[in-house]
Amino acid sequence: MAASARIVESAPPDVAGIVRERLRPRLAAIDAGEYPADILRALGATGAYGHHADGTAAGLLAAIDAMTEAGQACLSTAFCMWCQDALVWYLARGDEAGPRRHLAALASGAALGGTGLSNPMKAFSGIEPLALQGERAGSGYRVRGRLPWVSNLGPGHRFAGILALPDGRRVMGLFEAGTDAVSIAANARFVALEGTGTYTVMVRDAHLSEADVITHDAAAFVPRIRNGFVLLQTGMGLGLALGAAALMRADARGRTNAAFLxxxxxxxxxxxxxxxxxxxxxxxxxxxxDRATFLETLRLRLDVSWLALEAAQSAMLQAGARGYLEGAEAFRRLREAQFVAIVTPSVKHITTELARGA
Structure with missing residues (x-):
């Protein structure tokens, strides 16, 4: 049995079919900026986003394997799957029941959403301040601030955010994108993953109701979800690495000439x-x-990042000048691999945490 088959053996069969029949024919369009909402919904209908809602290790692995399957073809799609998976993870683990009214729709792909926790994860590491500020307002909170990049978004999509209160407490809530108070704008163009529904989010005195509070104590909640948050990302890097290996195998002439790489x-x-x-x-x-366990999770995530980078580099080196042409598959995979290394927690973030130690 091939290694790539072993690593995704628990992915639902329908995921492989969707990747083969619907995703691969649209790789160029997605790379150019098309957001594959229909494909993401179809993947959700297979159960790809619901496996880990039960909080078990087996559920996490099934979600990672489904993401790995998609990532072998397209990191943009795998990344959107991770965004969806992360939001499901927060709602399923949350302290408050209100936001879980959205859980079934998000886990099935009937509704789509993202994770606004890039900034908070950096804030909890002391890298940057929390971008969202809030204060009590009636039965909820009034929130303002700017999140520069939140992915898997569109009008009506939901995302999680963490806000700082004047007394130092931190609250995590669920927001709806594309409203007057929570507007989204695409104000940057990236070298890869342009088809991921990535927007700047402007929060202007938005009302976060009690029914949309995931936890009133985000400082205590984040340590309970952070290992799963990071482990889910490994599906992206593993998928990309296996995709690069498959690309090298499919190029018989290049393989012969690159035998000594x-x-x-x-x-x-x-x-x-x-x-x-x-x-x-x-x-x-x-x-x-505990921090020691989290550092081991980060070390694992770092090793997956290195493999993705090295695998994509090897595919590019094997392709040679053919990989340096505009539209070349090897170059797309190389651009995508660089994203695996910079998405939060990035390689520089992880290495900083590891250097701090326990």
Whole structure:
């Protein structure tokens, strides 16, 4: 059995069919900026976003494997899956029941949404201040601020955000994008992942009702979700690495001429299998809140990032000048791999945390 088959053996069969029949024919369009909402909804209908709602290690792995399957073809789609998975993760683990009224629709893909926790994850590490500020207003909170990049968004999509209160407490809530008070604008163009529904979010005196509060104590809640948050991201990097290996295998002439490159498809697949086994072990401890466990999760995420970068680089080196042409598959995968290394927590964020130690 091929390594790529072993690593996604628990992904729902329908995910592979959607990737083959609907996603692969649209790779160029998505890379150019088309947001594949219909494909994301179809993936949700297979259960891809609902596996981990039960909080089990097996559920986390099933979600990661589904993302890995999509990531072998398209990191934009895999990243949107992670955004959706992360939002489901927050709602399923949240302290308050109100936002869980949206859980079934998000887990099934009937509704789509993103995670606005890039800034808070950096804030909790002391890298930057919280971007959203709030104050009590009646039965909820009045919120203002600006989140520069939130993905898997569109009008009517929901996302999570964490706001700082004047007394130092932090509250996590659910917001609806595309309203007068929570407007979205696409004000940047990226070198890759342009088709991910990524927007700047402007929050202007928005009302966060009690029914949309995920937790009133985000400082205590984040340690309970952060291992799962990071582990889910490994599906992106593993999928990209296996996709790069498959691209190298499919190029018979290039393989012959590149036989002495230091990293071939067999080595990429072997490393991916080993990392997938580590993900499985880490998933068993996802609920641990101690820093030592979190550092091990970050170290695993870092190793997945390095593999994605090295695999994409190897595919590019094998392709040579053919990979340097506009529209080349090897170059798309290289651009995508760089995103795996910079999405929060980025390589520089992770290495900073690891250097701080326990």
């Amino acid at each position: 230091p990293l071939g498809p067999e080595a990429i697949e072997a490393r991916a299998d080993a990392l997938r086994a580590r993900v499985g072990a880490a998933a068993e401890a996802h609920a641990a809140t």
